[in-house]
Amino acid sequence: MKKAQEIVLGVVTSIGGFLEIGSLSTAVQAGAAFRFQLVWAVLLGTLCLIFLVEMAGRFAAVSKHTVTDALRERFGFNFFSFVFLGVTLVDLLVLGAEIGGVSLALQLLTGIALRWWALPVGFAVWLLLWKGSFGMIEKGASLLGLVTLCLVVGAVLLHPPWRQVAAGALPSLPQGESAHYWFLAVSILGASISPYLFFFYSAGAIEDRWDESYLGTNRAVSGLGMSFGALIALSALVLAAGVFGPRGITQLDSYDQIALLLTPVLGRWGFWLFAASLGIACFGAALEIALEIAYRAAQGFGWNWGEDLKPAEDSGFASVYTLALVVGVLLVVVGLDPLKLTVFSMALTAATLPLSVVPFLVLMNDERYMGEHRNGRLSNAVVLFIVALSFVLAVVSIPLELLGGS
Amino acid sequence: MAKGTEVRVELLLGRRVRDRQGRPVGRIEEVRAEPKGKEVRVTEYLVGRSAMLERLSVQAFLLTFPRLLGWGKKSGGYRVPWDQLDLADPDRPRLLCDVGELEGLEEG
């Protein structure tokens, strides 16, 4: 009975945790520009994420170490510092994008420009981390995150041609605009396979003191949770394909356009529900990413860490998330375009995936950490294939998108 | 070498070992030690790529794609007994015997 509760709670957490500004905006852009043609990218990214999240949970439950701990211990400080810098830099960009997302939601709700919101939003995130406990943050953010289910409702009410949606599960070549097509595919992959999600998950498993008896729970939570999460991203894509495409809005340059996603379907409620979903999802993600950056530093350098400790007991940990939030807020205050920042940081995530994923895979095959629970060939092959694909696509399409403008 | 000279293990890692003629033998990848009474003393150094693969224990991972990557097989390595490595200059470790006298590392 307890396990069943854990699974339900875990799945709810993942649904709430999956959708953030990255997967939302990349899915919406893809739907508007290419209708259902990029459904495959969401599915492929989610498949990879399911495998990675399951591994991260298994690693923590079996070895009692987080992935970051092991990264430093097994590969040494030099390699660790390389990964640390790369992944943290991308994380800071994503954090900026999430803070921008919350600010934007507040701009939609109040009409006050988003730049003014960045500081209060950053402060609110910081205050929760400063005062809150891990359970409160994880459960609170994810329960509120269920509001994003309104996207699923919207997509169903739209009565999309389900057969065509399903056909999008198989990759196909676009007619024209192929550079943009591949760039969006990369951004979707990056947004789905966000490394912060599985690093965070592994730290969470340690905070909740998982052991080997949790392996079943872990499998259920990662599989079901991430699938439901992907359902929300897919709904956003379907909505955009049905709402924007037919009206000739095929190119989305700003959140002012995306804000209308639900209005034609849900009427008066659509606008407010969209703003609430965006705000809550991004707020949860901002909390998780700021925490994740602090976890990574603490675990890599062997400090005491834990969201349940008081700041005075782990001053290093508290300082890191404080600093990270300052950087994130600054990115919004200096006036970086939040949509460009989001899409770019998602593509960059895809490009840096091998950096975080390949060493992780090596650890998952290490008998000294994993004993009999090592990875099988299938998991290795699936993850390696998707990550390699994302990387190649990213390396090719990012320069082209930058050169091609828009 | 004077008594009490300090050498840092973390800096030995990755240093290229040369033989008496100055030819590179491989990089130091592991320092093996054994407890002797109350002390712990170095017994041997492992040099070369297969030593690195073993330290990182990547073989298990590579073995899932043996043909795809093609390596993991051809990499060699040696065990160097503690008294056959001159660490007078820790930045330039030198072999005190011929490479031929060294024991090779079996493949994992």
Place this chain on the structure above:
Amino acid sequence: MDLIRDVLDKQLVDPEERRMGKVDGLILELEEGQPPRLVEIEQGAATLARRLHPRLARWVEALGARIYGEAPGGPARIPWSKVRDVGIDVEVDQDFEKSRLYFWQEWLCEKLIRRIPGAG
């Protein structure tokens, strides 16, 4: 015991399992006619920086001297004789309150964290 695989970069814990940083460096002592002896564990930002580049280590040392003044005096060393157990973590017979990590976390707490309300 493989020093690089099993000891270097491992988590250091005190007898109460409190984390006190990682094994940033290991010091061997050379003696004429004797196998090199493992004498100390070293910890500190400069030790880490030296592994990346010697010049970086000098910068870190200069920066450290400027921030803390003379107080800690070089990197923290723990004699190998204090090591109780080498497993997944390295356990040493030294209290967390005497560690380098504790020192600078307290420093950070004093200078920054406690000045913010609600630090506990």
Place this chain on the structure above:
Amino acid sequence: MPKEATAVAAGRALLLAPLLTLSACAKDASASLTTVTSWAATARLAGESWSAGRVPTPYTRRALEAAEKGIAEAEKDLAKAEDLPAARGDALRRVTGTLRQAVSEARAAVERRDRGALSPALARLAAGERAVATARNSGGGGR
């Protein structure tokens, strides 16, 4: 050695193939027209939703402002586009000019909260969108 050489060649082919297929597209008149159409249609959707009381006024004003700016920038790009014959370009610029103006009027109407003045502006937006679509289909947008 031959093994490595093959690997390098394979890697190069893997990287070059998508590069070649992708490099065919740069920013051209067609891309600018897509931007114009998207912003014009957004403005119309926002305007219609505002009329129906589905979206708040501050948001609508901001969205229409953004649309005006977006169209103006695309117009600039259009003037620079090399793949456009001069006569064709003039015709297109006239249409985009009307669209920008219609968005501007719509914004003014929203600012005055004048529903009556909004609908003619929206109607002109719709007409302009159709004109752009026709121009594109007759091959005016390059590609």
